[in-house]
Amino acid sequence: MESKEGKSLSELEEEIFEEFRDFMKGIAKIDQLGIAGSRLLSGFQQALEFTRRPPIDTNSKLVEKIIVANETKRVKAYINSGCRKLHESIQSVTNFHSCTRGLCNHISKAKEILDELEGLLGDVTSSIQTRNGKLLALSDRDFEVELNEQATYDDWEEKDALSHSQSPDVTSTKKKKITDVTHLAMVMTFIYSMVKQDYLMQEKIVSALDLKMSSEELETYCQMWSLRPFINDKIVHGAWEHIH
Incomplete structure (x- = not known):
């Protein structure tokens, strides 16, 4: 495989754009995982709340009249069982364990994708460093890539908006081309940071799931x-x- 140093500027830029596209594909995957995870968490909540469903209030006069009017073996068995049907209880336990396993698998899959995103971000950073080294060899200008400052991103947005409002010349066109790939790298950094924090939150939620947790706490997690x-x-x- 050809080293980054042996590639031309255009080849490096194309490689960066390709890695950016792969990065966004990973973001799409992790988004879909998050939606599926949300459904699993809701399923866990429903299964847990089923076990906490209060029995029929037999002290109610209205309920008492209904029971007396329909005093069959089926109704008596239902009341004696805590107002839970056997197949519903079995299904609830099954759903509980299924959702728990599903959430653990979700965390594992999300971590794999997150690692892939981190790898792509590292590759892009390396490509830009190589590209900038080549540019420095051709110019006295310093095209340093600043990936970790939100202020830099906001400043770029303002400059980009200004450049769109003015008539482009050769110099501004070159600067915009230079900014394009560095901007993609900054965007990747910001998105990766956000997704990682979201993953860590999900990981903590799954780790905190417990049969004894309050309904209010579980609803907040959902x-x-x-x-x-x-x-x-x-x-x-x-x-x-930016995806073409």
């Missing part, structure tokens, strides 16, 4: 999982616009 508080949809949607 809401936070669906909300994905660490994900900035605007940045993610903007990243998809």
Whole structure:
């Protein structure tokens, strides 16, 4: 395999764009996993709440009249069993274990994808460093890639908006081309950070699941999982616009 140093600038840029596309494919996969995980967590919640369903209030006069009017063996057996049908109880236990296993598998699969995303980010960083080294050999300008500052990203957005409002010249076109790949790298860094935090939240939620946890706590976990508080949809949607 040809080393990065032996590739031309155009080849390096194409490689970066290809790695960016692979990165976004990984983001799509992890998004789908998150949706499936949310359904599993809801299933866990339903199964747990079924076991906590209170029995019929036989002290109610209305309920008492209904029972007396329909005092069959089936109704008596239902009340004596705690108002739970046998097949429903069996199904609830099955769903409980199925959702628990599914959530553990979800965390494992999400971690695999996260590792792949980290690898792609590392490859892009390496490609840009090599590319910048080649550019420095051709110019006295320093095209340093700053990946870790949100302020840099915001500054780029402002400059990009300004460049669109002005008539382009040769210099601005070159600068924009240079910025394109560095911008992709910054976007990848931001998205990876967000997705990793979301994964860590999901991992903690799954680890905290317990039969003794309160209904309120479990409902909060379900809401936070669906909300994905660490994900900035605007940045993610903007990243998809770079996919050709």
